Amino acid sequence: MFISRMSKPASKTLKALLGLCCLWLASTSYVHAVIEIEITQGGESAIPIAIVPFGWNGGGNPPEDIAGIVSADLQRSGNFSPFNRADLIASPVSGDKPRYGNWRLAGAEFLLIGSVNKSAESYGVEFQLFDISQQKLLTGFNFKVSDQTLRNAAHQIADEVFEEILGIRGAFNTQIAFVSVEGKSRQKSYKLQLADADGKNPKAMLTSPRPILSPSWAPDGIRIAYVSFENRNRSAIYVQDRQKGSRKKVISKAGINGAPSWSPDGTRLAVTLSFEGNPDIYILNVNDGQTRQITRSPAIDTEAVWADDQTLIFTSDRSGGPQLYEVPASGGRATRITFEGNYNASATVSADGKNIAFVHGSEVGYSIGTLDRESGLFQVLTDGSLDESPSFAPNGQMIIYATEKGGRGTLGAVSLDGSVSQSLSLDTGGVREPAWSPFTN
């Protein structure tokens, strides 16, 4: 096994400040919070792609810059290097035949063009993706969207380009849940928020004067479980429906009610409870409230996640410091799976079950580590000192996590190979505990 530590941001650091426009949050207590995404390290072998501003048929200015959104998405992935607008040699739109030779000379490997057509109450968006060296159309289609879903349409186009060229499903049209904190000492306001994967359109799901922790997405992408301390004497786990806005308290026993994680079938939560005297892992049936104890150790057992529908991975300090263990979801003997260093905790598993990301503590601080479950390869991906709460993108290509920058909580994202990283911050307060949504369609 080897440890590869990410080098300091590469010499040609890409500093693209995206999303400087003001966003009005749904919550009344926010005025204008701005989420900024900064790409702190770009990919070395990014694919050059020319993305031409989409044609607009509708009068006035187009409501969204579709090409700009697609371009920012692809750039953030680290896999692509979109042309600067000034370097585009022509402005073809849907229906135009590309001059392949010219684009090849300009250095483009792929070309994306499109158009937006306004009709009575909707927009028709179409695009075409061309392979320049093979001189052919790779994909293209059109769809109708409303004002509210124009950005989603752009993210979907980015997903399409990503999958067409790389053969990997894109995760641009997904969301991120996170907890934000504003205010000082006793006047704090905690919010559980949802934003698009590019940090845009943040909306509060829950506001509370007391801490909110550990958001976990159900596989349906609609329900979110979390821990709330709104009752000062006892924590509780809630399940909230993001579409209806309704929520249900699913458990609040004496002691700890923590670390909820949805089963792959969306009917149960793995949770940490200590009402029997010591924190252990339980499985809670969300519908009938029945619990079943999975671990029984005199040590701290917590932070269980599902590796698949048969297996849980959790944190335990039964051997001294916290380490990750695996246990059948039906109970039974737990097996230790991390051995590097004396602090490995808070696991998250990629959707394909192949990789685990977790918090790795060492003399220099707390970073995000990964473990390839098949090969046993252990890697340290980040060089922060207070990094925590890793969460995989649903396509397993990036890991979002909480970090600290200039005394304030921010979110970072890093590619699975450590080659690309970016940070996301809220200008009005700290952000923490990101959880990337599953694919929802």
Added chain:
Amino acid sequence: MYKSISLSSTVLLCFALSACGTNPSRSGGSIPVDVPPVTQPVSIDGVVDDTDVDPNSVAGRAPKERVIFFDFNKSELRPEYLDIITQHGRYLAQNPTGRARLEGHTDERGTREYNIALGEARAKTIARMLQLQGVSSAQLRSVSYGEELPVDEAHNEDAWSKNRRVNIIYEVEIQN
């Protein structure tokens, strides 16, 4: 590794995608839920309770030293606090109507949920020691906030040492 597919399969893909299209409900629907405001003052370090308490009440006459500090990643009592715990134990044992809430806290290092468990272990250390002196378990209530409610939000050892603590909070209502 680039993937290219023929135009005919592309057309099929177009149909499949345009059929599901962009789901309009995906971007909307989250309605903020407001938690009813907490009517009692939020006490994050016990100081508020100290000043607000009637000095003649059980809580008001309890020992004044009400914060116990811990070593990093440890839940064992440091020997210098034995005397303070003994005073609280004696006081609660002699005043069986007194109620105390033991709030466990940690510093920010390490994961949030592990720290919730560590904070609880600290609160339980104090609860056990009080019970050894005859305090009834019904007089005590433990709750852990982990790293969520630091006294000092700086990211250094000085702040961390202040945050690794159990607050002993005497509850104002006396049940009899």
